[in-house]
Structure formats: C-alpha cells, structure tokens
Amino acid sequence: MTVSIARNYGNTDAESIADFYNEHDLELFITFPEVPCFIAPMSASTIRTAMRMISADECESFFEKNFTNIKILIQDQVKYDEENFCERGNDIVDTIAFDGQKMKETFRRGETSRRHKGGIVTQLFNSPQRTALACAITPEKNNEKSDVIPLIGRVNICGQVVMCDKLNSTPEVSYAAIDAETYYLLPLGDNNGNKELHSHLEGIFNRNHKKAIKYSETELEEKSRKKAEIMGTEFRKKKAIHGRREYLDIELLPASYLNPRISNPHQGVSVLVKKTKTVVTVRNHADICETRNETYYISSIPYDEDYSIRQVTACFQDYWQIEGNHSVLDDECILNQDNLQACNSNTIYNTAILNKICMPLISYMRQRFSIEFGRTSRPFSSKKTMNWIQKMPIWYFMEFFCDYWFDKEDDKN
Structure with a gap:
C-alpha cells in the first residue's frame, strides 16, 4: 500500500519511493497501523526486493477486487465537448477493449538485444467508463489474444461488446466472447x-x-x-x-x-x-x-x-479510450511506465498492476476536482491532477482514497 501511495505522488522508481517513505514515515505509521515503526531509513534495494518478492497473483487479485469499480458513472462525469453519452439510450452497453502495451525499458534476461522487451502488458479495459478490468503480462510480442482469452472468461463482462485490433481478430477471441456471454465487434484484415x-x-x-x-x-x-x-x-x-x-x-x-x-x-x-x-x-x-x-x-x-x-456507433466512439489510457501510463510526468528497467517478471508485473491501481484513483480525483471547480466541457488533465496530488499532505490524499475505497457507485465485477 505504501508503494502504491508513493506512486500516486509521482514516485515511480525504487530510490524515490524509498525517499518518500523516509520523509513521510510518521504520517504513514499513523494512517496505516500495518506500517512498521520507523527504525532505520528505507533503502532502494529493499523496495526492489519487495517488488520481486510480492506475489504477482495476490497483487492481481487485490487490484481486480478493489480497483475495477466505477465511482462516478460516466453520465455524471465532466466530459470532452465531442463526447455524446447524453444522446445514447439506456440499451447501449459498454465497449470492452483489449490491447497490448510495451514497457519499453524492460528487457529479457540473457538477451543481448534490447529490442526484446521483458514485459508487454495486455489489459482488458472498459472504454466508456475509463476503467481497467484486468491485465496479463508476457515477454512475447503480438501475443495479446492468448493473454486476454483467460481474462475474458474470468471477468464479468456479460452482455458487453468486446473489441480489438486486426492483429487479434481471431476465431479464438470470438469463441471466448461467446463463451463469456458477451458480444464481439472485430475488424477484418x-x-x-x-x-x-x-x-x-x-x-x-x-x-x-x-x-x-x-x-x-x-x-x-x-x-x-x-x-x-x-x-x-x-x-x-x-x-x-x-x-x-x-x-x-x-x-x-x-x-x-x-x-x-x-x-x-x-x-x-x-x-x-x-x-x-x-x-x-x-x-x-x-x-x-x-x-x-x-x-x-x-x-x-x-x-x-x-x-x-x-x-456499433457507440463502440467506435468509445474504443479510442484505451489508447488514451496507454498515453497516461507512459507519460513521464504521471506514471512513467516506459522507464522501468527490469527483467524480473514479478517486478514487471507488479509495477504494471500498481500503475493500474493508481489510475482509478487519479481519474476519480480528476473528476472530483473538475466537478467541484465547475468545469462543464472539459475535465482537468491527468498531469494537472498529479501536480495537485504531489502538493497534498497525505491525510488529505487519504480522504479521497477512502472515499473511493468505501463508497463505490457501482460494482460490475
């Protein structure tokens, strides 16, 4: 949890996370009873060890259980001018997109070429609600379809519409969608x-x-x-x-x-x-x-x-949101996911999941700020929201965190 909070404050590498803990240890100790009493400064090597040793399966389960919920429904959010959710009927269902995203600085152990990435993250993403539902990681390029099929079967997306790119439009994906009692909309090449x-x-x-x-x-x-x-x-x-x-x-x-x-x-x-x-x-x-x-x-x-x-029109209008989400994850001023230099699969996967834990909190706070400041046609940017978070005392950030955690608007999973 401490590592997750540190990432929300823009600390994305082991050194800055350790510095964050050492600076705010008293606030963290008071806020979280599980945080051990400060005895000696935390080191970057301790953070790296923790990221390697944390069970990726447990981290994934924690994410899917607690951070895939929708706090502010899309109808109540501050939206961009070109978005037209208000024109849709209640019979329009959500678009569930999936795509892979390279973590550009990761590498494979024993490989001499840095072109071979150690981590490519495939995520299942609710596009209109801007919410990641699940993710998987692989060192294999263009393997998104193999990764996402178990996710489609595991996550409750019954009655929604699954979309992807031409590369992943395979019979296996359409079969998986039917088995999950959902629909598909697949491009042909x-x-x-x-x-x-x-x-x-x-x-x-x-x-x-x-x-x-x-x-x-x-x-x-x-x-x-x-x-x-x-x-x-x-x-x-x-x-x-x-x-x-x-x-x-x-x-x-x-x-x-x-x-x-x-x-x-x-x-x-x-x-x-x-x-x-x-x-x-x-x-x-x-x-x-x-x-x-x-x-x-x-x-x-x-x-x-x-x-x-x-x-179908709603699906096409919504699908691009997954690309916008990728951009926010990669932005060096926000979560800087491309900057992770690692080859350990646990470290790579846990980093990807921790970033996805941060995203719904950042999105929720972004909407809260936009609504409270009276924005009507365009929400504040994620970058501006991160700048505000970094200036907050931890107790104030925790008010938003607890509000998201304990009072979710909708739980579809």
Missing part, C-alpha cells in the same frame, strides 16, 4: 484466416450500398451546411481537435448476406459493418488535405435496424 471473408465483405457492401443502414457524420455536416444556407445563418464545421477533424461513416447489413460457401472461421456472426474514417488535416483554420480509410467488421451484436447502428 488479410491475416488470421480472415482474408477470404474480408474480401467477401468488401464485395457485399459494394453491391448493397443502398440497402445498408447508415450513420454518416459527413452527411450530417453537409445537411447542416445546406440548412444554414437556406436559413441565412452561419455554418460551423466540426471542431478541429489536435489539428484535424475526424468524421465517422458507418454502414450495416445483416449476416444473411454472407455466402455460406465463403470460409468464415467465426461463430455467431449477425451483423456486417463497414466503417469509413475521414480525416481532414487543418492548419491555421484552413483544410490542407483529406484522407479516407475503410475497415470491415463482423459482429455478434443482435441485428436490429434501430439498435444495431446505435450500438
């Missing part, structure tokens, strides 16, 4: 035995474009432009974020369009999806260039002309 099915879907949508159920942000913006011209009002394009505007166009068809003679290694397919992502690069308020990318998906989401398009 020319790998993992999906090449023939991928080409088949492309032909289906080319032939049946007019029959598809559609959600088109480009068409919605064009209608708004024409309406503004007729009404004589000012037309405003979609707001540019990070120097670009992104538009999402979706087409849906039922799985009955699939030819049974075409190889399909996935069970339970009910919906076929075509996603077109248009990116307009903006410089000095002027459109510079436009690119389009088409991706085809299969899904076991029940086909319905109204529900299916709303659920």
Whole structure:
C-alpha cells in the first residue's frame, strides 16, 4: 500500500519511493497501523526486493477486487465537448477493449538485444467508463489474444461488446466472447484466416450500398451546411481537435448476406459493418488535405435496424479510450511506465498492476476536482491532477482514497 501511495505522488522508481517513505514515515505509521515503526531509513534495494518478492497473483487479485469499480458513472462525469453519452439510450452497453502495451525499458534476461522487451502488458479495459478490468503480462510480442482469452472468461463482462485490433481478430477471441456471454465487434484484415471473408465483405457492401443502414457524420455536416444556407445563418464545421477533424461513416447489413460457401472461421456472426474514417488535416483554420480509410467488421451484436447502428456507433466512439489510457501510463510526468528497467517478471508485473491501481484513483480525483471547480466541457488533465496530488499532505490524499475505497457507485465485477 505504501508503494502504491508513493506512486500516486509521482514516485515511480525504487530510490524515490524509498525517499518518500523516509520523509513521510510518521504520517504513514499513523494512517496505516500495518506500517512498521520507523527504525532505520528505507533503502532502494529493499523496495526492489519487495517488488520481486510480492506475489504477482495476490497483487492481481487485490487490484481486480478493489480497483475495477466505477465511482462516478460516466453520465455524471465532466466530459470532452465531442463526447455524446447524453444522446445514447439506456440499451447501449459498454465497449470492452483489449490491447497490448510495451514497457519499453524492460528487457529479457540473457538477451543481448534490447529490442526484446521483458514485459508487454495486455489489459482488458472498459472504454466508456475509463476503467481497467484486468491485465496479463508476457515477454512475447503480438501475443495479446492468448493473454486476454483467460481474462475474458474470468471477468464479468456479460452482455458487453468486446473489441480489438486486426492483429487479434481471431476465431479464438470470438469463441471466448461467446463463451463469456458477451458480444464481439472485430475488424477484418488479410491475416488470421480472415482474408477470404474480408474480401467477401468488401464485395457485399459494394453491391448493397443502398440497402445498408447508415450513420454518416459527413452527411450530417453537409445537411447542416445546406440548412444554414437556406436559413441565412452561419455554418460551423466540426471542431478541429489536435489539428484535424475526424468524421465517422458507418454502414450495416445483416449476416444473411454472407455466402455460406465463403470460409468464415467465426461463430455467431449477425451483423456486417463497414466503417469509413475521414480525416481532414487543418492548419491555421484552413483544410490542407483529406484522407479516407475503410475497415470491415463482423459482429455478434443482435441485428436490429434501430439498435444495431446505435450500438456499433457507440463502440467506435468509445474504443479510442484505451489508447488514451496507454498515453497516461507512459507519460513521464504521471506514471512513467516506459522507464522501468527490469527483467524480473514479478517486478514487471507488479509495477504494471500498481500503475493500474493508481489510475482509478487519479481519474476519480480528476473528476472530483473538475466537478467541484465547475468545469462543464472539459475535465482537468491527468498531469494537472498529479501536480495537485504531489502538493497534498497525505491525510488529505487519504480522504479521497477512502472515499473511493468505501463508497463505490457501482460494482460490475
């Protein structure tokens, strides 16, 4: 627990954690009866030994039991301008994403090349609620699908929608989702035995474009432009974020369009999806260039002309949150996960789990500060929240910690 609190204060290496303990030992001793009485200064080697000796399984169980809960529901959070949770019905379920993340400075014992990483963390992540549900670690690159299948079976995600990237869109993942009584929405590429099915879907949508159920942000913006011209009002394009505007166009068809003679290694397919992502690069308020990318998906989401398009749209809007979470974990001003130089599997895994223990606390405090300061359209950044935490006395931080721990809004696991 002391190591976890130290990480929330931005102490991510053994030396700074030991310094934190030595500086705050009296506060920690009063706050936590289990903390031993201060006899001699803590050393960095003691912290390293503890990280090697702590049972990774126990640390993982502690995380999943206590830090995967949702304290502030997404409907009550301060959100970004472009997020539109308020427009969704109660029938829209959460998107559960999984992906791997390298810990760049880790290495394998006995390997001469530092290109071979000692730790690649695969996490199961509730995207709309911004909450990690479980994680696994492997030294093998591109092994996320093997790691995540046991997690899908272990964590209660019944009725949600599982998403991943093309590299992990395998029959094993779709089977695991069905066994866990959840849905899947998987992108198709020319790998993992999906090449023939991928080409088949492309032909289906080319032939049946007019029959598809559609959600088109480009068409919605064009209608708004024409309406503004007729009404004589000012037309405003979609707001540019990070120097670009992104538009999402979706087409849906039922799985009955699939030819049974075409190889399909996935069970339970009910919906076929075509996603077109248009990116307009903006410089000095002027459109510079436009690119389009088409991706085809299969899904076991029940086909319905109204529900299916709303659920699939919500999944695409939510999925990116896992990348945002990776960015926060790697940020050198927050948890600095990439800076861990280690080869011991326990040290690597425990570090990854401790970071995931910190994240819900940081996210909760970020939302608390944003709400209390009256923010309405954009929450404070995680970096700013960390800066505030580092200036807090421990007793004040523990008020937030105990509030999260003892009074959770929702427990889905």
